[in-house]
Amino acid sequence: AQTVTxxxxxxxxxxxxxxxxxxxxxxxxxxxxxxxxxxxxSRQMILVIRQEAYKQQNxxxxxxxxxxxxxxxxxxxxxxxxxxxxxxxxxxxFMKRPGNYGxxxxxxxxxxxxxxx
Amino acid sequence: xxxxxQSPRYKIIEKRQSVAFWCNPISGHAxxxxxxxxxxxxxxxxIQFQNNGVVDDSQLPKDRFSAERLKGVDSTxxxxxxxxxxxxxYLCASSSSQGASGYTFxxxxxLTVV
Numbered sequence: 001a002q003t004v005t006x007x008x009x010x011x012x013x014x015x016x017x018x019x020x021x022x023x024x025x026x027x028x029x030x031x032x033x034x035x036x037x038x039x040x041x042s043r044q045m046i047l048v049i050r051q052e053a054y055k056q057q058n059x060x061x062x063x064x065x066x067x068x069x070x071x072x073x074x075x076x077x078x079x080x081x082x083x084x085x086x087x088x089x090x091x092x093x094f095m096k097r098p099g100n101y102g103x104x105x106x107x108x109x110x111x112x113x114x115x116x117x
Numbered sequence: 118x119x120x121x122x123q124s125p126r127y128k129i130i131e132k133r134q135s136v137a138f139w140c141n142p143i144s145g146h147a148x149x150x151x152x153x154x155x156x157x158x159x160x161x162x163x164i165q166f167q168n169n170g171v172v173d174d175s176q177l178p179k180d181r182f183s184a185e186r187l188k189g190v191d192s193t194x195x196x197x198x199x200x201x202x203x204x205x206x207y208l209c210a211s212s213s214s215q216g217a218s219g220y221t222f223x224x225x226x227x228l229t230v231v
Contacts, residue, residue, distance in 0.1 A: 004159075035219050043206055044120075045160070045222035052217075091159050095217070105150075105220065107159030 002027045004094050004108035012114040013082045020067075021077045021111050023092030029053075033095040034068065034075045039110075040088040048090070051075065082115045089113075119143065121223035123209050129229045135197035138226045142190070142211030149186055150220065151194050152208040160208055166192060199230045 003026045013019035025034070036048040051059045051068050058066050063083075067076045079086055092108040122141040130136050142149050147168050152160035163182065165173040169189040177184070181200070186192040196203055206227050210220040 033217055033219075037219075037222075042224060043208075043227070044224040045208065045210070045220075047219045047221075050219055093159075095219075105162065107161075109159050110157075 002029075002094050002096065002106045004092050004106050006090075006092055006108040006111050008111045009109075010112045010114070012116055013079075014116050015082055015084060017082055018078060018080045019082055019113065021079075021090050021092075021113065023075045023077070023108055025073050025075065025092070025094050025108075027073070027094065027096070029096055031097060033097075034066075035093040035095070036064070036066070036075075036077045037091045037093060037107075038086075038088045039091060040085075045091070049077070079113075084115050084117060087113060087115045121209055121211055121221050123207075123223035123226055125226055126224065127227050127229075129231060130199055132201055132230050133198040135195065136199055136228060137193050137195045138207050138209075138228075140192045140194070140209030140223060142192070142209070143221055146211035146213055146221070147189070148212045149192050150210045150212075151184055151192070152210065154206040154208055154225070156205070163194070163207075196228075199228075201230050204228055204230045 005024045032053045034051045037045045038048050049061045049064050063080045065078045089110045091110045094106045124139050149166045151163045154160040163177045164184045166186040169186050184194045206225040208225040210222045212220045
């Protein structure tokens with residue numbers, strides 16, 4: 001079974017600075033997808049960024065980028081120029097393969113990020 | 118496009134009572150999921166539908182939880198009777214049949230059992 005670990009339960013960063021959230025996972029699969037989701041106090045899970053394991057290039061979405069290390073099974077999220085609106089829980093998630101049934105989408109326990117003014 | 122709609126947003130019930138949650142997924146999304154998120158934890162899959170059929174309910178406590186997705190669109194999740202440990206946020210999500218773009222989540226229902 002796949003597992004996702006986020007070793008930082010809580011983090012804080014000053015507004016406009018950069019922060020990196022860690023995620024590691026365990027799988028025997030070769031092709032899979034990784035995601036970072038943001039959950040603000042409104043509770044809605046919002047997709048931040050996704051990475052396909054067969055792509056070596058790290059995904060980037062505006063101020064959000066990832067450092068994907070497939071051999072190390074590591075998938076960290078870097079937030080540049082942090083904004084107050086980035087304050088939220090951040091969940092790392094793993095998907096075995098599209099269309100697969102069952103426990104296909106596994107979440108980590110989350111990291112609570114606070115952006116300080 | 119409209120997002121995943123869920124209701125109610127909050128619900129407080131006494132233990133042993135019953136409760137139902139409703140979800141309307143994104144139009145055209147064949148796959149619908151119900152997740153349970155206990156405070157301080159990541160979401161855990163309860164049940165997955167493909168159209169109107171159940172494809173995985175291995176994590177669903179079937180002695181008290183039930184779910185249906187009539188006509189392959191809306192879905193309801195029911196708990197009867199509720200226990201204190203059922204207090205959680207219940208999230209509904211949907212995806213196209215492949216899901217490689219990730220899932221789209223609703224805002225969830227926060228259930229408190231007292």
